[in-house]
Amino acid sequence: DTGVSQDPRHKITKRGQNVTFRCDPISEHNRLYWYRQTLGQGPEFLTYFQNEAQLEKSRLLSDRFSAERPKGSFSTLEIQRTEQGDSAMYLCASSSTFAGRGEQFFGPGTRLTVL
């Protein structure tokens, strides 16, 4: 069990550029979640997948955001035409509906800075 990994750990981009983040969940975890955390706040839910199906999206997830989990393993989160307000830590978590009670385990996060 290597834990949840995220890549990159840090991303600096200019306003208007597109960025993509990757999350690799704990192996055999069938649920994967994305959260966003801004400075001084707790994480806020963005979206989650069960296997490859995206089951819920928050209203925080504007049309510029898209997430995929094509084979039910890793997931990507893409932000198009980034804005300065997108600057935040993007956290990924995974859980299993077959073991435990669905506790979510978090990755180290990707810190995005939009200049």
Add this chain to the structure above:
Amino acid sequence: AQSVTQPDIHITVSEGASLELRCNYSYGATPYLFWYVQSPGQGLQLLLKYFSGDTLVQGIKGFEAEFKRSQSSFNLRKPSVHWSDAAEYFCAVGGTGTASKLTFGTGTRLQVTL
């Protein structure tokens, strides 16, 4: 809608002193409750969880929490704080089944003085 309130933004305690971090939640059904800890620039580590049963739950690093349904609270405690406990602590509430997304409080930053 579910929500979590952590009334203390910042707490300072001396090493060796006891600690209690407050958490109040709002949830329409039986909640799943969690405490996570976050060190600077890092992800979240699960300290402990409550699903059902015994209302006093034990976690890692010597932490415990007590679920009080009548007060809608899930306070985190530790009898003797270590300098390495300095971090940000988040309380979260989630549901069962498909309602499993977590709602977090705004966090309590713990500072430990030597």
